[in-house]
Each structure stands twice: as structure tokens, then as C-alpha cells.
Amino acid sequence: NAGVTQTPKFQVLKTGQSMTLQCAQDMNHNSMYWYRQDPGMGLRLIYYSASEGTTDKGEVPNGYNVSRLNKREFSLRLESAAPSQTSVYFCASRPPGTGDYEQYFGPGTRLTVT
Amino acid sequence: AQSVTQPDIHITVSEGASLELRCNYSYGATPYLFWYVQSPGQGLQLLLKYFSGDTLVQGIKGFEAEFKRSQSSFNLRKPSVHWSDAAEYFCAVGARFKGNTGKLIFGQGTTLQVKP
Numbered sequence: 312n313a314g315v316t317q318t319p320k321f322q323v324l325k326t327g328q329s330m331t332l333q334c335a336q337d338m339n340h341n342s343m344y345w346y347r348q349d350p351g352m353g354l355r356l357i358y359y360s361a362s363e364g365t366t367d368k369g370e371v372p373n374g375y376n377v378s379r380l381n382k383r384e385f386s387l388r389l390e391s392a393a394p395s396q397t398s399v400y401f402c403a404s405r406p407p408g409t410g411d412y413e414q415y416f417g418p419g420t421r422l423t424v425t
Numbered sequence: 426a427q428s429v430t431q432p433d434i435h436i437t438v439s440e441g442a443s444l445e446l447r448c449n450y451s452y453g454a455t456p457y458l459f460w461y462v463q464s465p466g467q468g469l470q471l472l473l474k475y476f477s478g479d480t481l482v483q484g485i486k487g488f489e490a491e492f493k494r495s496q497s498s499f500n501l502r503k504p505s506v507h508w509s510d511a512a513e514y515f516c517a518v519g520a521r522f523k524g525n526t527g528k529l530i531f532g533q534g535t536t537l538q539v540k541p
Contacts, residue, residue, distance in 0.1 A: 418468040
């Protein structure tokens, strides 16, 4: 049981380049999330998916798109990277039927945009 | 609006000393509260959580936290800090978001440094 996995671990992009961050979970969770972590700002929600086939915006969605490919996988795409998107990106998932909001996090992707 | 505040950005304690990390929240209903820890270069690991019952909750690695409704606080404590506790600590509150979906609202984080 690998939990939540993310690829790649590190990435350097030039301004304007595109890339997709991959996330997968093997815990049969319905809800999945993408956060970004910036110094002094905690984690902020970019997008989430309540279930397979649905996605919705979080607090900071501009410049990002997502795809919930199936129940296991939730990808985050940067179409035209900007230096402001330099951050650490975390994917998380949440078990179905629990009322306490606990989420399980992946190890993160550290992205630098130059 | 819901929010979480961690007043201390950086704390340094000596190994073996006691630790208290502060967390204040703003939430209208009964809060679901969490403490997560992030070791350098790692993801977030759940230390403990509270959503009902005993207001003093025990977590992993010898941590505990006390929910005080009157003070809107959920402070994290450890009686004796180990060098391996050096990490960033995040307090979070669970909130309903756009229907039935839940989300976590995080504080800014507190970086703990442990002196030998």
C-alpha cells in the first residue's frame, strides 16, 4: 500500500513551458486535492475533486488545470509556467464516509520556474 | 470566514526541554482540528486530530494537544523535545466546502529548531 504518490519529486521549468504533475492514490479514496505550499503561507488549495469525473476550483486556481483521470489519479497541469508558480505542490486524498476531514498527503513536488 | 493562525513563525528549544506550539482558529461550528508535521523534504504526516470528546488528545511521537473552545485554541505540546522533532508544524481546521466536500484550512506553519 503506497498511499499517495507524486511524480516528479523535483522539476525546473523555464517561463512559458508547460508540465503536468502526477498524483495517484491506492486507498480507494473518493476525494483528491492539490495544494501549493509557499513560505509563511501554509498550504493553499488549488483544485479538488470530490469524486471521479468531477473537479472544482479551490482558493488559488489561476494558471492551473486539473484532470481526474480515474478514481486513482488526479493530475495538475501548468500550461504556461510563471515564476510565481515556483512552489512545493502537494497532492492529498480523503477517505469516503468520514466526517472528520482528515487527508493523506503525498511527498510533494518541488517546482522551480526560472 | 474560517481561518487558522499560528502566531509563532519560528521557535527554538533545547533538546529535552518542553514545547508548546500555539494555534488559534476561527470557525463558527464545532471545529475539526488537526496538527500535521513536515520533516525537511518530506510530505505532511498527521500528528493528531480532534473532533469531539476529551479535549486533551494524544498523538504520535509523544505529542498531545488541548482544545479550548473558550480561547479558540488548539495548542500542541510535548514534555521533552528530541532532536528528531525539528520540523515544520501545521495546524489546520476542517471545513465544509461547496456542498459536501471537505477541505483543510492551514495555518502559516511554525518551524521548530532543536538545539543540542
